[in-house]
Amino acid sequence: MSPLLPPLIISLLMMPSLASTPSFSDSVESPPDASDPCSSIHGVLLHRGEPVYDPHTFSSPNYPLQYLSKQDCLRVIRATKGYEIHVMFRNYFQIERTYDRRGALKEDYMDCPNDYLELRDGPYGFSPLIGRYCGNSLPRDDIRARSGYMWIRFHSDDALEYGGFTATFEFRLAYDQVYPNVGACHYDHLDGLDGDIDMTSAVRSQLSDRSLRESECVWRVEVPKHLKVWLSIDKFILGEPNQCHANFLEIYTGNTFDKPVKKLCGASAASIFTSHHTLYLRLFTLNSTVRQNTFISANYSAYSRHKNCSMFSLYSCGDENCIPHQLVCNGRINCPYQRDENYCEKEKRWYMKMLHLSYFPLILIIVVVFIIISILVLWTTRICRCTNKESSTYLSELSSRPPPGIVMNAPLSALSTRNNANSSQ
16 A cells, blocks of 8 residues: 555545644634635635535635735644645746846745745744745746645735646654654633633643753634633743744734744743634743743633724723623633732622613713602692792782782671661660
8 A cells, every 4th residue: 555545534524623623713613605715725616616625735815816905814733743745836837926126027926025936844833934936937946845734824915926837745754753742732712701821830741851952832822703802921931031043932913923922931921902803822841840830820811992882782991991790700821910800709789789880870870860860850840839829829819919909898797787886875
C-alpha cells in the first residue's frame, strides 16, 4: 500500500474538521456555504456554473473567474500527526503585482502590499512565514508546511482584479518534522461569559518534556458577538523579566494576522478592554528554566460600553461599562471596581440592592414624577374645594341682604302682634 494512502483516507474522512478546525478560529465550518465569497478558499469550485466541493483544493474567490475585491479569506489545514502538507499550484497564477515609485513592476514576489496569497507553517497568523505571493508566475513546487499545519490567507484591496489561482495539497509522511509540538498547547474558552485562564498550569505541563526547547501556548477566548472581552491579569511573573527574546505574552484581538494590541515582557501587566468579541493570548518561553519560573493567571469577562446600560438590559458598572446580569453576584469580579460583587450578601436589605440596580435611575425618575403629579393634583383639588365653599357662603349672604334703596317689610308675625296690641287699647 502506498504511504500516501493512509493519510489521504484519513483526510477524506476528517475533511469537514480540516476545513473548520474547531480548535482554531481562522477556519469556517465545513461543508462551506457556496454563497460565501470565501468558500473557494475552502475547496468550493465552480464547474459549469455549479459549485463542486473538493476538500484538497483552495482557490481565489470567484475562481475560475476574476477574484473579487475587498476580500480577506482564511483557512487552516491540519494534517494527521507525523505528516506534513505539500502544496502544488496548477493552471495559472495571476495576482496584482506591486510597483515602485517610478511605476515599474517590482521583481520581488514577496513584496505584495496590495493583493496577495500568504502561507504560514502553523495554525496562526503569527506562525513562521512560508511566503507571500503575487504576480503572474506560478510559485515554486516545493512549498510545504513541516509543522503539520498550514495557515492560508488571501487578501485583495479595492482596486484591480485579476484571474487568481487554484492549488491542490496533499499529506506526505514527515521524516524531519521541524515543529512537532505546534498546536499541542492550545486552549479554547468559547462558552460562557467569563472564566479563568491558568497559564501557569499549562506551562508546568511542558516541563516533563526535556527535549522541548522553545514553547508556544495559545489561548483563544470568545464571547457573544454583541459583547467584547475584558482581560484582567491577576498575576504576572515571567521567568526572565525584561528579556523579550526569552519570554513574552502577546495579546491579539479579532484575528492573529494583525499586530498584537499588547506585548508584555516586563515585570507587570495591566488589564485591557478589547474592542472585539474574540481574544488570543500567545505565551512564548525560550526554555525549561524560563517556564519553571513563570507564573501567570488571568480572568476574562464579557462587557459592553453604553451610557445607559439599562436600555440594553445590562448591568451598569458605574463607568459606562456594562455587563450581562448573569455575571452579577456570581463570585467573580466582572466590574473594574467590584460593583457587581459588593452587594450580594443575603442580609443586605432590599433597598440597598435596589440602589445598585442598573435601572434604578429610571425607577427614581418615575417615582419623583409620580410624587410631583400627586402633589399637584391634591393642591389643585384643595383649591377647587376652597373656592366652591367661599362661593356658596358669598351667595348665601348676598341673598339675605336687600338691595340698596329697598326697605324690607316686617314679618307677618310682627304685624299681627302689633295689631293685637292696638285692639286692646
